[in-house]
Amino acid sequence: MGVDLSKPWFKNYPEEVPRSIEYDKRPLQDFLKDAAEKFPDKVAIHFMGKELTYEEVFNSAKKFASYLQGLGLEKGDRVAIMLPNTPQSVISYYGALLGGAVVVQTNPLYTERELEYQLKDSGAKFLVCLDILLPRANNVKDDTDLEHIIVTGIKDYLPFPKNLVYPFIQKREYNIVVKPEHKGDTHVWTKMLEEASTDYTAYDVDPQEDLALLQYTGGTTGFPKGVMLTHLNLVSNTQMSRHWVYKAEYANEVVLGILPFFHVYGMTAVMNLSVMMAQKMVLVPKFDVDTVLKLIEKQKPSLFPGAPTIYIGLLNHPKLKNYDLSSIEACLSGSAPLPVEVQQRFEKVTGGKLVEGYGLTESSPVTHSNLIYENRRAGTIGLPWPDTDAKIFKSDTLEELPIGEVGEIAVKGPQVMKGYWNRPDDTANTLKDGWLLTGDMGYMDEDGYFYVVDRKKDMIIAGGFNIYPREVEEVLYEHESIAEAVVAGIPDPYRGETVKAYIVLKDGEQLTEEELNQYCRENLAAFKVPKLYEFRTELPKTAVGKILRRKLVDEEKEKMKTEEANSTS
Structure with missing residues (x-):
């Protein structure tokens, strides 16, 4: 890769981590085939008591590919996957790739509005979704390029008697019962697997050029953009991950899969890495502290990629000391800054290592991380990964700035995206001479450790989810009573940041916080809905009328400081 070995971070690399890697220039789906051939009887997935071997997962993926090709799937067609962490999410992901498709990961929490936008923008012809999401999908289908919907349910992979009980739990929790029929353009997962053969057409793939994934991200302005990630982008970042956790043994680890696979971090650090290393994945479709603590004690995971809110949630459980978490050996935290005290407490409780990493959707996603086993530096995002320049x-x-000076962090490496889907101008603004401009402000110290000090972007990271103010503001501005609105991320001790909306009503209009909250819940995914609302008569602006979002954030910080000072005096 032509790595510059004079870079300061390399002096901190242990012998076990290579400076450069010889990447497998193969399609991503080949690694599932490898695992199935080498370890056909090894458990690939543990899901709520049900276990599937690598041979079973691979055979189901081949059936999925064959079935979709029978419906007309061709190389390069987009297949949207709208699932939580379930066996189906793994099978359909690799099955779509086997069939020659480009995967479009879709958040199951999306509202109709958000789903319709993503399906339209990606041009997806196929959608895989949960049964409870079928009404949502059907409502937008006619306004998109969707031709077929494959419907599955949590109960499809539950062991007896859970599979009989689950529909009643689902009705109680979601107040919805959907019984899809296997006909026309609606296809029932279980029927599909019964009917399909394992014979599919394998297309030639150019790993460096052919897309494996369209992963949507918001960027600085406007609506979400499809990040084009090639097979090599994803393979290289997964292989980097493998070398970073160098103490992990091939086919001998258990990985806890809490991070959602529809998020690129969970997809790479849990799913793709587990498959590449033939590990057992313990899938968690919905984060629940009690469930996870019991799973850790029973399944004994050794690798636990996560986000700060997940670790904080476990640490704050009142009966934490009743559980044995000593199996955990290595955790890489991403999606949001990791508080030092959380790192220290978690390591004390588990005896394992927890370190902070950094990345972007546009880089598949990891570019930096602290070393897991040695030379860690708290409060930093760590060192650039192998073959990654920063x-x-x-x-x-x-213009490159000297050591210690704050500027924009830029990265370059084989994991950096090909560009944004159908957005050449956005691509040109973000990729400059091969460098990915992250939009994050930071600096590097003399030892090659990087620090993030501020965000050039307005993006809010709340509980590990990326929230783009513009999207929320668009919804607020559509309300007939609202004259002006601005959304900002304000500090939150648990979620990192939380969403606050500042509202100016039209003259003579009245609107309660409860009414506004209900409106937002109907038009936004739950994690994007503002947690706080403040009604004002005016908003701070520049001379040319631009609303000063940063001033509002600064006001909040000052208010919190004053409240803290008053509470301690």
């Missing part, structure tokens, strides 16, 4: 640029130029 620099601090003067904002808006490609």
Whole structure:
């Protein structure tokens, strides 16, 4: 890869981590085939008591590919997957790739509005979704390119008697019962697997050029953009991960799969890495502290990629000391800054290692991480990964800044995206001479450790979810009573940041917080809905009328400081 070995971070690399890697220039789906051939009887997935071997997962993926090709799937067609962490999410992901498709990961929490936008933008012809999401999918289908919907349910992979009980639990929790029929353009997962053969057409794949994934992200302005990630992008970042956790043994680890696979971090650090290393994945479709603590004690995972809110949730459980978490050996935390005290407490409780990493959807996603087993530096995002170059640029130029000076973090490496789907201008603004401009402000110290100090972007990271103010503001501005609105991320001790909306009503209009909250819940995924609302007569603006979002955030921080000072005096 032509790595510059004079970079300061390499002096901190242990012998076990290579500076450069010889990447497998193969399609991503080949690694599932490898695992199935080498370890056909090894458990690939544990899901709520049900276990599937690598041979079973691979055979089901081949059936999925064959069935979709029978419906007309061709190389390059987009297949949207709208599932939580279930066996179906793994099978359909690799099955779509086997069939020559490009996967479009879709958040199951999306409202109709958000789903319709993503399906339209990606041009997806196929959608895999849970039964309870079928009404949502059917409502937008006619306004998109969707031709077929494959419907599955949590109960499809539950062991007896859970599979009989679950529909009643589902009705109680979601107040919905859907019984899809296997006909026309609606296809029932269990019927599909019964009917399909394992014979499919394998297309030639150019790993460096052919897309494996369209992963949507919001960027600085406007609606979400489809990040084009090639097979090589994903393979290289997964192989980097494998070398970073160098103490993990091939086919001998258990990985806890809490991070959602529809998020690129969970997809790479849990699903793709587990398959590449033939590990057992313990899938968690919905984060629940009690469930996870019991799973850790019973399944004894050794690798636990997560986000700060997950670790905080476990640490704050009143009966934490009743559970044995000593199986955990290594945890890489991403999606949001990891508080030092959380790291220290978690390591004390488990005896394992917890370190902070950094990345973006546009980089598949990891570019930096602290070393897991040695030379860690708390409060930093760590060191660039193998074959990953990183620099601090003067904002808006490609002038490199000296050590210690704050500028924009830029990265370059084989994991960096091909560009944004159908958005050449956005691509040109983000990729400069091969460098990915992250939009994050930071600096590098003399030892090659990187620090993030602020976000150039307005993006809010709440509980590990990326929330783009513009999306929320668009919804608020559509309300007939609202004259002006601005959304900002304000500090939150648990979620990192939380969403707050500042509202100016039209003259003579009245609107309660409860009414506004209900409106937002009907038009936004739950994690994007503002947690706080403040009604004002005016908003701070520049001379040309631009609302000063940063001033509102600064006001909140000052208010919190004052409240903290008053509470301790």
